[in-house]
Amino acid sequence: MKKLYITFVLLLVTSVVLGAEQFVQYQKTADSQLRLTGTADTILYDANDWEGVKIAVRNLRNDLKAVTGSPCAPILVATVGKSEIALQYKEQSKQLKGKWEQYLIFNDGGKLVILGSDKRGTIYGIYELSRQMGVSPWYWMADVPIAKHKDLYFTPGIYTNGEPKVKYRGIFINDENPCLQSWAREKFGNMNGEMYQHVYELLLRLRANLLWPGMWGAFPEDDPSNSRLYRPDGSYEGNCFNEDDLENPAIADRYGIVIGTSHHEPFQRSQQEWFRHRDEYGNGEWNYKTNRDGVRQFWRDGMEHTKNYESIITVGMRGDDDKPMVDMGSAKENFRMLAQIIKDQQKIIADVTKKPANQTPQVWTLYSEQLDYFDGGLDVPDDVIIVLCDDNFGDVRRLPTTPRKGGYGMYYHVAYYGAPRAQKWLNMSQIQQHWEQLQATYDYGVNKLWILNVGDIKPHEFPTTFFMDMAWNPEAFNADNLYDYTVDFYTKTFGAEHGAEIANIIDKHNKYTAYINAELLNQNTFNLESGEFERVTNKYLVLEARALRVYSALPDNFHDAYWQLVLYPVSAMANLYQMYYAAAKNRQFAEKNDPEANKWAQLSDDCFVRDSLLAHYYNHEMSGGKWNHMMDQKHIGFKTWHTPKQQTPPSVKRVTEASDQDQWVFTSSDGVCVIEAEHAYQRINPSADAQWKVIPNLGRTLSTIAVIPYTSSVEGAALEYMIEIPEEQFKDKIELHVALRSTMPFLKGGHGFKVSINGGEPQEVNYNKDMNWENKYNLMYPAAADRVIETKCTLKLKKSQDNRYILRFEPTAPGVALQKLILDIGSYTKSRLLGIESPHRRL
């Protein structure tokens, strides 16, 4: 299907400049351009250059082929100080001297040169070229198709992206069960090098440089019958980067990725390593007081293992299992102990590396209670980076007001597993939230390290990209270009025809997700009475309609990427809203014994099933099952922050179905009482052969009710309605609107009815007798096109003792088809759908 929607918010996209300016073109526009397609694959590099550079070159070659299908023209790739090739470019090498992760790209007489100041400088230069050619950093991790182009041209100039404003930028894979871990085990056997290589490549394409590997694995609440998640003693097992694949650290280093560890894992040793090896270290206690030497040896071994790789060493100490440090007896003693620990740790670093500790990057991460030590003025060496934290939901807990030599970092979350509820399933936050906090973070001088907790990586593709771009250059962003950035991202991902519309959908989607996390959402979240719940649910479903329109319009090869990046999150959230709204409506109707309750119960149940169908599609059908398990995370039925063992649907209540004998009682509210005609207090049939019969769904109303067949007499037929009019609303005269199907006078003399209240004098109305040829333009056609005839009469009311009134309706001819009754006690305002039914209950 072609594009069949309009991008609802059109704007002139001012792209946020984050990479070098655009130097790749698909069409030749000037003779000076260099054609990048050639006859032989001639990407030249020095065999002595970094391994990571060579890996990137290999990827570049694949990218070029994927784009043009042809071999490439000569490209020279070189790292200053590492490659002989760089010596040919003295002037440019000088410019790059001492720079961190910078590249220059230029044309040297028909050869494209990518020159890097260091390993990642060169790598980023290579991937900048890929990105400009149209290869998304997410081409593998989110199946973003690579668009084909016949040719590629390089526009003359010298291009660079400068140095990053934040030195270390990366992600923390965390709480990776049940999703990423299960996926990795199924697809790769484990969280091994084969799996991690995809992560490294992604990070480098995103211009990141740092990884805190996954270390968490199963939780006690996870399925104990799954033996792979548990150790023989029954305790749960996490992932262990150094041991699950002994090659893991070496591969990371080869790729050019710096490895760190989470806040509570000193010396690159995951929590799991301690669990597995504690018996080898002293008395096996994770306690610096009772097992100082054991713990120190554990750390020293870690340092030995990592010393040859580019690493950041976590210092400080928390307790086992990500809890506060073992209490030393008093705050003061804890304080003293932590200071001592860090001092000792620096000594280990110096001992093992045989260099002053300040030559090894170190971090002390102020997660949770650790901030109190910092606030208390704990003295840490100048050269340690102090990593501040957010509150797990993207609000920074502390920004520094005093500069220090080692500088500051920020540990930030887009995914989280903890109190008050998990935020693990989908991205729930807006990039606007992130920008607002991260601009402050940067402005307060926090620029040594930014790390983002991304949970399972998927489905946090967009905020992760934003975080890395923001970390590269926070100064490029402001409140007014965040939306432009969104448009730019989705345009690059899905093409110019659909990018702006998709961006608008995601911008709205994340605004809605930020209303409340999926795991906290329930049938009480929104105000049902005020219409808020209906409005917000409809808005979400309307957003899904827009997302589906795009899906239909996108070429097939974009469907998988679109499903994971857009359609699944939008549809799944819209479905959750509909489910909880249906449950809320069910309760409202069930309280009144209204059979409408059953429809809402069914809808709630159906949505619950649909939730699992959507996840099933993500896991098993999308991308041919490539991402199985990535949507294993439960998100319905949370009672605490722990994931429930299984999803449970909202509880709903069913009532007895409607019957002809139902007795309904209405209450007027705000001076009006609107009654759907089938909700009578009593139906009086004229004979056994002629009966009041509901025609479901007929009309603008709930239904239509009439005595059928129309060939029988209606003598004696009546409908009675019971209405309670609270004293303060009582009036002695009311206007009664009777809405009937637009029946023409098919019997001569036409159709009519009598109405009376509490046995009073009946009013008789004939509502169609003049709808003939003579009156075609003023009566017949207008009523016909309207499909409803609305009559009005005035009824006198005598105050009743119990505030109850019986309205009696009697047809005076066969074929009278009644739809709605409106008692206007002073406040009815005209509406096409004849008002919303007033409060009513079934006896």
Place this chain on the structure above:
Amino acid sequence: MKKLYITFVLLLVTSVVLGAEQFVQYQKTADSQLRLTGTADTILYDANDWEGVKIAVRNLRNDLKAVTGSPCAPILVATVGKSEIALQYKEQSKQLKGKWEQYLIFNDGGKLVILGSDKRGTIYGIYELSRQMGVSPWYWMADVPIAKHKDLYFTPGIYTNGEPKVKYRGIFINDENPCLQSWAREKFGNMNGEMYQHVYELLLRLRANLLWPGMWGAFPEDDPSNSRLYRPDGSYEGNCFNEDDLENPAIADRYGIVIGTSHHEPFQRSQQEWFRHRDEYGNGEWNYKTNRDGVRQFWRDGMEHTKNYESIITVGMRGDDDKPMVDMGSAKENFRMLAQIIKDQQKIIADVTKKPANQTPQVWTLYSEQLDYFDGGLDVPDDVIIVLCDDNFGDVRRLPTTPRKGGYGMYYHVAYYGAPRAQKWLNMSQIQQHWEQLQATYDYGVNKLWILNVGDIKPHEFPTTFFMDMAWNPEAFNADNLYDYTVDFYTKTFGAEHGAEIANIIDKHNKYTAYINAELLNQNTFNLESGEFERVTNKYLVLEARALRVYSALPDNFHDAYWQLVLYPVSAMANLYQMYYAAAKNRQFAEKNDPEANKWAQLSDDCFVRDSLLAHYYNHEMSGGKWNHMMDQKHIGFKTWHTPKQQTPPSVKRVTEASDQDQWVFTSSDGVCVIEAEHAYQRINPSADAQWKVIPNLGRTLSTIAVIPYTSSVEGAALEYMIEIPEEQFKDKIELHVALRSTMPFLKGGHGFKVSINGGEPQEVNYNKDMNWENKYNLMYPAAADRVIETKCTLKLKKSQDNRYILRFEPTAPGVALQKLILDIGSYTKSRLLGIESPHRRL
């Protein structure tokens, strides 16, 4: 994509039994079953049988091949009294004797026998087999795919569908410009036999037998530059069945279709024939008084031309161009004249056919003013069928209370071009409406002829099918099985997996279309203030979401059929609702000089464009352009019932865009005043370097406003809000809710603000200082997950003379990010989205 939705209304489908009971199976379940797939195509029939039977046999052979891909087993087809083969089946032939359009189907020792009482009896039997094999009557006219099955089996038994309860059942192609006529001319050169054959086949597969051919063509308001639509003298041209293709009547007869003509075209001669040949008949006046002989000769020539074909002759006379008959001077004289005309017409029939007139079926159709003649007791011969009419919108105008020999018929509309507005574009009606009127029609003994005005045939596929099924056996339907019928139709069309969901979508869609015709819908139709317009628009868009879900889930080969039968009507109507709603919202906001108006204006304009994109897809992309012109009908911008020359979008108004200097004034309503923070009366910046800055879209609210950068002092910064509190709402104490972004105390001591009203004593609030580790569970995490901190303080109010109050908000620390202010003057009810902004205007 697989099925990713739940059929929201599940039910046990009690299929409405309209054909014979199911005798075709796809799997062998009993030895007694007859396998219908064989090794040679052996459908045997007598060369002497009806031509129409042979055509149906040819189609059956194709259908069998399409289903199984194999030749068929022996099938015998025979018409009693026409085929030698029938003589072998004496017993069965006896059963069929004298029956109208009845068939018997049975297994005669390994041969399947289809035996018909007459031509159409046999044909209907053949198509019953096709239908049971899974070939939709709409396989060509709506591109419904034919499902493949390896084998077909016939379950033993003798099957019949009885006789139809209504003798003549058919359609009237009417007002066929700009759609069907343009389509026919492009695809077939004209409305010729090649085109009509598709119509005949469709009708026979639907078990209909009657056609009133198209005769209308262009209208004066149509494009005069299109010469094909006009005669040389500039007057517009209609279609002429007998002359546009001289073979037309013969082909119809060969197929087995009875031809009639519309109410104002006696003797099978279309209005166009008179236009073209009037000069050959007397003085050329269509006036029985001044040109009696000319008119009679015209009629006689018609009778000569048609006498050898199965026809129904229209008698009576209306005026030229579908207007009332030329006035003869008085009602009495008109009356007398019409009686005379019919008498004379009977004579012509008898003269030409050389048989008594009562041996030729005749109708007198009581369209428009003609009913008055009937009501006046005009005496027509017993053998003429009196065809009653509806009001063009599906409400029958008269039902008979006196039986007569010739009986009665009904001319009914699902499409119409006339006052008050056209109903030409899409089906706007519910089958419930049709059933309710047609059951009465049948009950009052109207059973000789039912004809449906279907406009261009497409897109009235569903109600046309319903009408024919109802005409075959009205007794099979009741109020409770109409929905089952819908499910059955869409299940047969799209398969069991999706049928019920599609049926539910269409049932809702037609409920919504029946709210008001598309051509009458505009920005004033629904109540905007009460939320009715928003609700109904959202409901339509939500329905579109459901329709799109099904589209994504359907196999590709169903997409074209689904687009024309479901997705186009639903999407196009949802889009119209959104357009008019947007225009209504635009007006509402523009009146208050609110820049929101511009977004709505854009949306309205965008929807207008999208309408044409959807129609363009239907015409040009769907089914490879097979149905080009079928969606040429304009439907936006009607001022009268005449189609406008071009569609014009709803008028919208744009206002100046938002700026930092905007001054907003609020009015409290119902005891509460809700203010989006960016809508200040005045923004006071603390310095040139630190400014109030709106962060669009951040929060549950419109936006967030804060002084940026957060590293600057906020000394002197303030926001002022102007609020009008009408006297009757005034209270001397109000609760002020201030909603802020969930900022943590990133600066020690936390964040706060001062508020004051009309220069009164400011209240100071610190809203986050205790959100620390100690209070993580009770304060920090809940606020973080909420993403909003809502504070409350009480302010004293002094009554002001002009009822205006200035609320002043001053941040006391950098990083205070304000989202919403709520002045609770007694009536605020909690809501997740912090209420809907109160009435406000921009100065």
